[in-house]
Amino acid sequence: DQQVKQNSPSLSVQEGRISILNCDYTNSMFDYFLWYKKYPAEGPTFLISISSIKDKNEDGRFTVFLNKSAKHLSLHIVPSQPGDSAVYFCAARSHSGTYKYIFGTGTRLKVLA
Amino acid sequence: EADIYQTPRYLVIGTGKKITLECSQTMGHDKMYWYQQDPGMELHLIHYSYGVNSTEKGDLSSESTVSRIRTEHFPLTLESARPSHTSQYLCASSADRGRGYTEAFFGQGTRLTVV
Numbered sequence: 001d002q003q004v005k006q007n008s009p010s011l012s013v014q015e016g017r018i019s020i021l022n023c024d025y026t027n028s029m030f031d032y033f034l035w036y037k038k039y040p041a042e043g044p045t046f047l048i049s050i051s052s053i054k055d056k057n058e059d060g061r062f063t064v065f066l067n068k069s070a071k072h073l074s075l076h077i078v079p080s081q082p083g084d085s086a087v088y089f090c091a092a093r094s095h096s097g098t099y100k101y102i103f104g105t106g107t108r109l110k111v112l113a
Numbered sequence: 114e115a116d117i118y119q120t121p122r123y124l125v126i127g128t129g130k131k132i133t134l135e136c137s138q139t140m141g142h143d144k145m146y147w148y149q150q151d152p153g154m155e156l157h158l159i160h161y162s163y164g165v166n167s168t169e170k171g172d173l174s175s176e177s178t179v180s181r182i183r184t185e186h187f188p189l190t191l192e193s194a195r196p197s198h199t200s201q202y203l204c205a206s207s208a209d210r211g212r213g214y215t216e217a218f219f220g221q222g223t224r225l226t227v228v
Contacts, residue, residue: 002155009153034216043119043203043219044156089156091217099144099163099209100171101217103156 003027004092006104014112019077021107023090026071030092030102035064035075038087038106047088048075080111116140119204119220126194126227134189134223136204145187146217147171147179148203156203162187194227201225 005024013019021035031052036044050057050064050073057064063076077084090104117138126132138145143164148156148171158171162181176198177191187206191198201224205217 004155036219041122041201041222041224043205043222046216046218049216099207100158100161101146101205101207102158102172103148105153105155 001026002105003030004090004102004104006090006107008107009105010108010110012110012112013080015082016079019075019080019084019109019111021075021077021088021090021109023073023075023104024071025073025092027092027094027102028071029094029096031095032093033064033066033073034091034093034101035062036089036091036103037084038089040087044089077109080109082111082113085109085111117204117206117218117220119202119223121223122221123224124226126225128193128195128227130194132191132194132225134202134204134225136187136189136220137185138187138206138218138220139185140206140208140218141184142206142208142218143184144207144209145181146205146207147177147187147189148205149173149175150201150203160189194225196227199225199227 034049035047038044066073087106089106120135147160157173159175160179203222204220207217
């Protein structure tokens with residue numbers, strides 16, 4: 001049973017436009033959500049996070065939105081740059097229990113120059 | 114910059130060999146994790162540790178074993194490698210000593226190929 005889902009395996013966006021990556025979760029115990037960026041043959045790099053007490057967190061070109069009622073979060077990248085091309089993973093964690101990070105399947109973003 | 118290191122980066126080994134993947138972090142993090150990832154798939158948690166002498170199996174069954182004798186070191190061992198073990202192995206650590214919400218830091222991964 002997949003608790004964190006990224007239903008879009010890939011996304012192509014023109015340079016300078018907005019990239020929107022989506023993530024859904026099923027476990028209502030999750031209270032911390034993260035986005036990671038990953039290049040092939042490398043480890044994931046942390047991008048931005050949000051706790052369940054917030055609905056928005058912004059860091060430069062990256063903004064994460066959390067809709068708890070819909071169990072949905074999204075990552076907005078504005079403006080998109082060719083260097084943003086990578087696989088983006090959504091992850092979630094619960095502080096009640098085992099503190100494990102549960103990851104989605106990833107979305108491959110391609111930013112076209 | 115995260116200080117978590119994995120060696121080797123790449124390993125090609127024959128079936129039946131014993132291998133150990135090394136993972137070390139210099140951040141003093143109490144929690145450490147091993148994930149396995151195949152192309153196009155999610156990261157599957159195979160082992161985690163809350164601290165020294167504490168290890169637990171993750172959500173994905175794995176024939177590998179781990180140990181946590183020192184805070185900074187979390188090696189993963191396969192007693193007899195098989196082609197089905199071919200994958201990327203990712204080590205991570207996090208600090209959760211009452212500091213609230215924190216992210217996990219990942220090493221660069223080990224790409225294992227068993228022939």
